[in-house]
Amino acid sequence: MIEQAARQLAAANHTFCLTGAGVSAESGVPTFRDARTGLWARFDPAQLASQEGFATDPGRVWRWYMDRLAMAEAAIPNPGHRALARLEQLLPTFVLFTQNVDELHERAGSQRVYHLHGCLARFRCNDCGRLHELQPQERKAPLPPRCSWCGGWIRPDVVWFGENLPPAVLDAAWQALERCDVMLVVGTSGEVYPAALFPQVAREAGARVIEINTQATAITPVAHVSLRGTSGQLLPRLWE
Numbered sequence: 001m002i003e004q005a006a007r008q009l010a011a012a013n014h015t016f017c018l019t020g021a022g023v024s025a026e027s028g029v030p031t032f033r034d035a036r037t038g039l040w041a042r043f044d045p046a047q048l049a050s051q052e053g054f055a056t057d058p059g060r061v062w063r064w065y066m067d068r069l070a071m072a073e074a075a076i077p078n079p080g081h082r083a084l085a086r087l088e089q090l091l092p093t094f095v096l097f098t099q100n101v102d103e104l105h106e107r108a109g110s111q112r113v114y115h116l117h118g119c120l121a122r123f124r125c126n127d128c129g130r131l132h133e134l135q136p137q138e139r140k141a142p143l144p145p146r147c148s149w150c151g152g153w154i155r156p157d158v159v160w161f162g163e164n165l166p167p168a169v170l171d172a173a174w175q176a177l178e179r180c181d182v183m184l185v186v187g188t189s190g191e192v193y194p195a196a197l198f199p200q201v202a203r204e205a206g207a208r209v210i211e212i213n214t215q216a217t218a219i220t221p222v223a224h225v226s227l228r229g230t231s232g233q234l235l236p237r238l239w240e
């Protein structure tokens with residue numbers, strides 16, 4: 001199975017890779033939907049990852065994200081991240097679309113990375129949208145800082161439920177989906193839209209869909225090949 005996947009990748013003209021939280025699990029960054037260790041097993045997404053939750057208690061949302069940012073910054077890219085950076089070097093038309101907000105792909109050396117759900121370490125005003133650089137002490141404050149332009153709350157530049165994905169990133173994704181002949185889907189449950197639609201769209205446009213995950217997911221029925229195991233173990237074997 002893995003040899004077949006490796007052959008398909010080696011022969012691909014355009015490879016679209018979609019990653020999710022599972023890729024960072026081996027770096028110690030928790031996933032969202034793991035029944036025991038996932039963030040949503042311990043925290044309520046409606047309170048923390050929505051405009052309503054932020055309006056209700058901006059301090060709670062801010063502190064939760066700043067704790068996660070500190071964890072992400074302390075994490076180290078794992079062999080799965082490094083393998084994807086290597087694949088990008090080997091395959092000139094490889095593009096990576098990630099749902100992850102931790103930037104471990106970039107820290108592993110990936111350069112063609114599109115962030116579908118934003119980045120934890122970037123900050124913008126919730127009202128006027130302007131980007132802000134923060135001082136270290138502002139991150140540790142119990143409440144989010146205020147925007148120097150309009151006075152609105154500053155928030156991490158991530159995409160909450162009910163919010164649109166960055167239009168330029170989504171446009172790039174739809175275009176790449178039309179072109180790709182191999183899609184590699186790694187470490188995502190395929191529960192969150194619109195990213196969850198990508199494998200089906202690619203397949204309908206003629207791509208081979210290869211899934212890497214420790215378990216079956218909503219993507220599995222759409223995949224031509226499903227490889228079971230961790231991304232850190234399987235991804236480095238894709239060009240052997």
Ligand code: BJW
Nearest residue numbers: 020021022031032033099161162187188189192193230231
């Ligand atoms: C391993 C492993 C190892 C573990 N190796 N594998 C159509 C139908 C129904 C609903 C909607 C729809 N269109 C839009 C919606 C609403 C909503 C949605 O999708 N809801 C569903 C949950 C039903 N979507 C939105 O609101 C999106 N916006 C949007 O569409 O705007 C237009 C619109 C609005 C309203 C209505 C209609 C249209 C925005 C979605 C934003 C998602 N945000 C979050 C939080 C980001 C900030 C933060 O980090 O806090 O993004 S939610 C969370 O889920 C996070 C993730 O990026 C995302 C996906 O999770 P992921 O990466 O798949 O992680 P897990 O935990 O689910 O899975 C991990 C996988 O790894 C598992 O399979 C494991 O087995 C595996 N694994 N270890 C390999 N070592």
Ligand code: ZN
Nearest residue numbers: 125128147150
């Ligand atoms: Zn502002």
